[in-house]
Amino acid sequence: QNNNFNTASVRVFSLNCWGIRYLSKHCPQRYAMIGDLLSKEEHDIVLLQEVWSEKDFLNLKKKLACSHPHCHYFKSGVIGSGLAIFCKHRIHDTFLYRYSLNGYPYMAHHGDWFGGKAVGMAVIKIGSMTANVYVTHLHAEYCREKDSYLPHRVVQAWELQQFIRHTSAGADVVIVGGDLNMHPQDLGNRLLRAYTGLRDSYLETANFDGCEDGMTLIADNPFISKKELVPFEKGIRIDYILFKGSSKTDMHCDSMSTTKGSIPDHPFPYSDHEALTAELRMEPHTPTEPGHDKKSMDQDSGTLMFLCGASMMRYTATRTGIMGLALLFLELAIAAVPWLALGAEQPFPRTSFYLLAALCCAILLTTFLLYIFYTMELKSLQGAEDQMRLAVGSLQEKLRGFPLPQPYSTHRKPPEGQEPSAFDPEE
Amino acid sequence: QNNNFNTASVRVFSLNCWGIRYLSKHCPQRYAMIGDLLSKEEHDIVLLQEVWSEKDFLNLKKKLACSHPHCHYFKSGVIGSGLAIFCKHRIHDTFLYRYSLNGYPYMAHHGDWFGGKAVGMAVIKIGSMTANVYVTHLHAEYCREKDSYLPHRVVQAWELQQFIRHTSAGADVVIVGGDLNMHPQDLGNRLLRAYTGLRDSYLETANFDGCEDGMTLIADNPFISKKELVPFEKGIRIDYILFKGSSKTDMHCDSMSTTKGSIPDHPFPYSDHEALTAELRMEPHTPTEPGHDKKSMDQDSGTLMFLCGASMMRYTATRTGIMGLALLFLELAIAAVPWLALGAEQPFPRTSFYLLAALCCAILLTTFLLYIFYTMELKSLQGAEDQMRLAVGSLQEKLRGFPLPQPYSTHRKPPEGQEPSAFDPEE
Numbered sequence: 001q002n003n004n005f006n007t008a009s010v011r012v013f014s015l016n017c018w019g020i021r022y023l024s025k026h027c028p029q030r031y032a033m034i035g036d037l038l039s040k041e042e043h044d045i046v047l048l049q050e051v052w053s054e055k056d057f058l059n060l061k062k063k064l065a066c067s068h069p070h071c072h073y074f075k076s077g078v079i080g081s082g083l084a085i086f087c088k089h090r091i092h093d094t095f096l097y098r099y100s101l102n103g104y105p106y107m108a109h110h111g112d113w114f115g116g117k118a119v120g121m122a123v124i125k126i127g128s129m130t131a132n133v134y135v136t137h138l139h140a141e142y143c144r145e146k147d148s149y150l151p152h153r154v155v156q157a158w159e160l161q162q163f164i165r166h167t168s169a170g171a172d173v174v175i176v177g178g179d180l181n182m183h184p185q186d187l188g189n190r191l192l193r194a195y196t197g198l199r200d201s202y203l204e205t206a207n208f209d210g211c212e213d214g215m216t217l218i219a220d221n222p223f224i225s226k227k228e229l230v231p232f233e234k235g236i237r238i239d240y241i242l243f244k245g246s247s248k249t250d251m252h253c254d255s256m257s258t259t260k261g262s263i264p265d266h267p268f269p270y271s272d273h274e275a276l277t278a279e280l281r282m283e284p285h286t287p288t289e290p291g292h293d294k295k296s297m298d299q300d301s302g303t304l305m306f307l308c309g310a311s312m313m314r315y316t317a318t319r320t321g322i323m324g325l326a327l328l329f330l331e332l333a334i335a336a337v338p339w340l341a342l343g344a345e346q347p348f349p350r351t352s353f354y355l356l357a358a359l360c361c362a363i364l365l366t367t368f369l370l371y372i373f374y375t376m377e378l379k380s381l382q383g384a385e386d387q388m389r390l391a392v393g394s395l396q397e398k399l400r401g402f403p404l405p406q407p408y409s410t411h412r413k414p415p416e417g418q419e420p421s422a423f424d425p426e427e
Numbered sequence: 428q429n430n431n432f433n434t435a436s437v438r439v440f441s442l443n444c445w446g447i448r449y450l451s452k453h454c455p456q457r458y459a460m461i462g463d464l465l466s467k468e469e470h471d472i473v474l475l476q477e478v479w480s481e482k483d484f485l486n487l488k489k490k491l492a493c494s495h496p497h498c499h500y501f502k503s504g505v506i507g508s509g510l511a512i513f514c515k516h517r518i519h520d521t522f523l524y525r526y527s528l529n530g531y532p533y534m535a536h537h538g539d540w541f542g543g544k545a546v547g548m549a550v551i552k553i554g555s556m557t558a559n560v561y562v563t564h565l566h567a568e569y570c571r572e573k574d575s576y577l578p579h580r581v582v583q584a585w586e587l588q589q590f591i592r593h594t595s596a597g598a599d600v601v602i603v604g605g606d607l608n609m610h611p612q613d614l615g616n617r618l619l620r621a622y623t624g625l626r627d628s629y630l631e632t633a634n635f636d637g638c639e640d641g642m643t644l645i646a647d648n649p650f651i652s653k654k655e656l657v658p659f660e661k662g663i664r665i666d667y668i669l670f671k672g673s674s675k676t677d678m679h680c681d682s683m684s685t686t687k688g689s690i691p692d693h694p695f696p697y698s699d700h701e702a703l704t705a706e707l708r709m710e711p712h713t714p715t716e717p718g719h720d721k722k723s724m725d726q727d728s729g730t731l732m733f734l735c736g737a738s739m740m741r742y743t744a745t746r747t748g749i750m751g752l753a754l755l756f757l758e759l760a761i762a763a764v765p766w767l768a769l770g771a772e773q774p775f776p777r778t779s780f781y782l783l784a785a786l787c788c789a790i791l792l793t794t795f796l797l798y799i800f801y802t803m804e805l806k807s808l809q810g811a812e813d814q815m816r817l818a819v820g821s822l823q824e825k826l827r828g829f830p831l832p833q834p835y836s837t838h839r840k841p842p843e844g845q846e847p848s849a850f851d852p853e854e
Contacts, residue, residue: 094814390521
């Protein structure tokens, strides 16, 4: 696969498999199709999402034993993270980061909480280069107009960029694939790209073959109901293959393609999402200037408003809990009166009494669990906000030109007759 | 603080503050003492654990505004992680990794689950050097003989080493402080040191002043009940300051000290744990050979037996749940008989009927929650085991001498008349 001396190229595949056993349509047939495709195409790196059943993963593993001898399934949460990676190159190390926020357990029909959404990392060697490969799946967006999971997804995107940034310092190249459940211009997506310097295969390549505007959830896919996509009639782009090089290695996207809703000779497509394939080329180079970890500053206005929501929910839970407690005390008081006035008749029908008591206890238990849960949510949101503030503070310090290492300032002289500008638009 | 050209030294402080408001003895007075100590001593880096209340953190922050202008409180779980860092140098970035296993919510009197134990990271610059500073607190050991939390602590130690290893590639030096709740020779501790190459200040310094054997939980501390320490009459060493340099920087521990149970002019000590102070010296150097990331292979036999325990617990929960369900059906059947045979008398006393129904529902709910919880526990254990297998596999490959980069082999010639040995004892 080496095109010339020292240059290597990798083909990366990413697909949200929609693999809910017994619920997703044609699940076993689609897995068979996916297995056939992968063993035929022999991509270097295969990043799969929503492989909810470990059995399906093990079947794939068996089928791909020759084409992709190395693989890893990331376990997390109640059901699993659904993340899997297959690789032609040996996987040297893996690491999983579970997002601190991921939906609500009582929204069982959405199921995200039970999945334990996470980002999985695998360290592989391609020739002499170390590649950190990430696969992730963020919280689904069920309704764009009234998206109650927006704070969760933004915090997930924040944690994703942090995880990638902090774990990739030793890597020559970084490859990220997965279903981000975010449109290209969504806040979380901008946060991710701005802070990590990751580039979008679709935007970087001159050689694209696939759906209009790179869409990965399209109206032409028979598994997609047209209603879900409103107001984006043709479809949306929410799956990505992102990449970046390092000070030691340049990375380019030579070509990129997506499936287009239907597959020749097959009655249905691989999944409800389209599959992505990117051909990435890596070239070692001598460092000339520090990497492109440009950070943008206008990104942190997002979480403050979310904190309100979570603390209001917790407040409601507390209030309901207190009402339940008051009711229980009232009932006990009513029961205590005839017990104290010995011999008096019990004024309360016995059945209603027990039912009411059971109701009170149920309210108390539920509100207690909710209180705990919302407290955890609030803590995660506050934690993300603190970290954002810190990042902005550190950046402002840099911009103000305090005695911190400033990679760009040494290369450039200030224009004559002018004070050195503290604000550098390129940073 | 720079001793000579390019050499820097940092004083690091670590203390488990035992800061449970209203429950820990003399909590406000002890915080005042800790604040006084810190503002007087002006350590470069202060790592605190068990600062359970954010208010106490904010009070400390106010008090240390001059001596330690930069600080961060790590939020996590229901109560918080209890982790805080105060620093003379600007904190550029922080990141929190929550351990996937951390006790049981129903063991409320142990409280670990509610704390959301984690490892916090802060990136700071000391002169021109980047230091990654970690603060953590692992699950408590309540009974060494029958330690039901052992698997949790081992998985936490595994995740800690992974987190440190993967996030510290870009750092010149690494500093870790905290209450590991593990003795020096415990499996988790060996895992941590073997995989990261971290060195123990206490073992590395020639200049130690403190309790015998570096103990940090000692019988002489008035907050410690002698019973807790049995069979270690004098005390145990469970708090650590660990460090390592990098290919660019050497790191040494010049001196180390601990408090000794009582403080002159004060009626009681700072906490039930002893405080640690280490003076670390950093020297930039030109890389001569790759770092000392020696890995030992005999460490992964630990989790397999833990998996049994967790799956047995889940099995018990399932069985109890099924019994609850059966009981509920039985009751409904008994109730249905007179309802079907119209006019027949209800044979069941109404009150007992409702009580029994409530009991069944409670059993079902509880076992359902437990089932979910144990499934998550099992997944985390399996995940850690998979990662350990992978690490061992990658290592075995290396030892076998497959075409992987072998840092040592190029420097050395095989002895004459002998085949190049595939087994390199130094790797």
